[in-house]
Each structure stands twice: as structure tokens, then as C-alpha cells.
Amino acid sequence: MIPERYDAIVVGSGQGGTPLCRALAEAGMRTALVERVHVGGTCINEGCTPTKTMVASARVAYLARRGADYGVQTGSVSVDLKRVRERKRAIVDKFRNGGQARLEKTENLDLIFGTASFTGTKTLMVRVKDGERLLSAERIFINAGTRAAVPPLEGLNSVPFLDNASIMELESVPEHLVILGGGYIGLEFGQMFRRFGSRVTIVHRGEQLLAREDADVAEEVAKILREDGVEVLLSVKTERVSCAGERIRVEVRDGSQGRTIEGSHLLVAIGRTPNSDTLN
Missing domain, CATH: 3.50.50.60 (FAD/NAD(P)-binding domain)
Structure with a gap:
């Protein structure tokens, strides 16, 4: 050719x-x-x-x-x-x-x-x-x-999780939206859907939200979200996810304590992956 x-x-x-x-x-x-x-x-x-x-x-x-x-x-x-x-x-x-x-x-x-x-x-x-x-x-x-990053999380491929694009195509407000990731994308959608009327839980493995921001800024952002009614979980590791009927179970660990969060929808917002890997 x-x-x-x-x-x-x-x-x-x-x-x-x-x-x-x-x-x-x-x-x-x-x-x-x-x-x-x-x-x-x-x-x-x-x-x-x-x-x-x-x-x-x-x-x-x-x-x-x-x-x-x-x-x-x-x-x-x-x-x-x-x-x-x-x-x-x-x-x-x-x-x-x-x-x-x-x-x-x-x-x-x-x-x-x-x-x-x-x-x-x-x-x-x-x-x-x-x-x-x-x-x-x-x-x-x-x-x-870039595109949404997908973590190697046990059970993730078996549940209908959302990313930053698919969540904007929902036809109805989620009853309980669980978000993995406390960066800009997760926080923006977290506050948005809380204001739409969803119960929202943000699960973040770091000690503070917005890891690249100063600690006092991140603390104020977390305060604002909590005042809006968003549940913010910090220093929490997500271990696995699974389906429970029409709901999604998210198993997390906070130190030595395990906990299961059950929601209607799961948003994965842990970061972005460059599309340059598709260019050969």
C-alpha cells in the first residue's frame, strides 16, 4: 500500500x-x-x-x-x-x-x-x-x-460498574451510589449525585482526599461533602466486589476491621490510563 x-x-x-x-x-x-x-x-x-x-x-x-x-x-x-x-x-x-x-x-x-x-x-x-x-x-x-483506569480488583469484571462516561448516561437517580476513588472525578460525581438525591459513599484508600492538594484544602473539601450528606471513608482498602441480587456489595478493610457496603450502583474513579498504549 x-x-x-x-x-x-x-x-x-x-x-x-x-x-x-x-x-x-x-x-x-x-x-x-x-x-x-x-x-x-x-x-x-x-x-x-x-x-x-x-x-x-x-x-x-x-x-x-x-x-x-x-x-x-x-x-x-x-x-x-x-x-x-x-x-x-x-x-x-x-x-x-x-x-x-x-x-x-x-x-x-x-x-x-x-x-x-x-x-x-x-x-x-x-x-x-x-x-x-x-x-x-x-x-x-x-x-x-486518556480513558478511565480499571483496577485489578477481585470481582470487578462480574459487576456492572460505571465509569466517568457511563454514569452520565443513567436514566434515573441511583438509590445508593458507591464511589471508589477520592480524586477530582469521584468527588465531582459524588457531590453531584448527592444533590440529585442519591445516598453517596466515597471509598478512598489514602489518608486524605485529593492526594496532590495540601492537607488543609483536602480537609475542607471533605468537610463540605460531609455537610452535603456524603459519607467519606478515608484510609480504607477495597478488597473485592460482588453482586447481591440487583445490588452491588463492596467489601472494604479499615485497618483490622472489615466492612461490607451494599449499594445500587458502583462508580470506579481511581484515575486515568493513557490511550497511547493503543498506538503500537
Whole structure:
């Protein structure tokens, strides 16, 4: 197969790849942008944009329930998660489609949807919908992004656990959401779903939430979550998970004490794994 030659190839249309490929093309370089699924990367499709949209809905629910504190009587408050999801999807589509349209109008730039892998130091094979394309360039930029990390936890493959993307596609508010991980992702969804009306338990193996933050900052964050009604468990190791009928059992250990937490849903939010491992 004779390779299609470019001056530059960018793999991944995230927050780095999209402006980079446009800058290269506008500088006169024939450029290819290879994107596996959606233009915009994690931020627009599964990260910043959709989560902040849902956080805004959760805040409205939170304020509505506190209406009486401000002298405003609102009555019973319920959350239609399907409608929250519909609003989230509409905003994501608007951002994504706008970004894609701008890329498609950029001269010297080819937007290629497919999965890329290296076949040499300067060549990429791209699996596209109707076959394969071989691309080559002197300059290849990797902006492949990340995906949710899955820990080697006993029983995890046998339970229907959620990650940062699938939890935003739920149709109803979980009765009891158990979250593994006390980083930014776990805390954001923890507070969000607590405000939607879920009982929430966060299980974190570290001594403090947000391991990279100062201890006093992490302590204040934990205080805020607990004031919201979130159960925060620190220095707790998760040993195994299993199904108990339609519920999920999470067995943890706090020092020498064992405990079983039973929830309706399980979110695994222990970190991210680079997608560069798929590039061969």
C-alpha cells in the first residue's frame, strides 16, 4: 500500500490536537487529523463540558431544596435524570459539531475518522469505516488522551460498574451510589449525585482526599461533602466486589476491621490510563 503523504499528522482531536492541527494547516502545512470517535476529545465529550452541565443541574436541585432557608417555598423537589441527560447531550452536540465544522472548513487539513497505529517511525495505519489508510509524515503529534483506569480488583469484571462516561448516561437517580476513588472525578460525581438525591459513599484508600492538594484544602473539601450528606471513608482498602441480587456489595478493610457496603450502583474513579498504549 502506497502511503498518503502529509507534512504533519495529529492523532487525537482533544484540547491540544485541535488547535495544533489548525495552526499547522494555516501555516501552509498539509495536515491530517486522525480522530477515533468524536471531535473535541475527553473535555468536550466526556469531561469538562458534560460534567459541568450536569453539575449546574445538581446545583439547581440543591438550591431548590434549600429554598425555605431563603424564604422561598418550593414544595417537593424531584430530579428527572433523563431530562438532565437530554440537556447535557444537546450542549455537547452543539460544542462538538461546531468544532468539527471549523475543522472541515480549514484549508490544508483533512479530518479522518478512524483508529491509528504506528507501522513505522513516520507511518500510521488508520482503520476507517470502509477499510484502511496508510499515512506518512515527517512530523507526527500524539494527542491520544486518556480513558478511565480499571483496577485489578477481585470481582470487578462480574459487576456492572460505571465509569466517568457511563454514569452520565443513567436514566434515573441511583438509590445508593458507591464511589471508589477520592480524586477530582469521584468527588465531582459524588457531590453531584448527592444533590440529585442519591445516598453517596466515597471509598478512598489514602489518608486524605485529593492526594496532590495540601492537607488543609483536602480537609475542607471533605468537610463540605460531609455537610452535603456524603459519607467519606478515608484510609480504607477495597478488597473485592460482588453482586447481591440487583445490588452491588463492596467489601472494604479499615485497618483490622472489615466492612461490607451494599449499594445500587458502583462508580470506579481511581484515575486515568493513557490511550497511547493503543498506538503500537
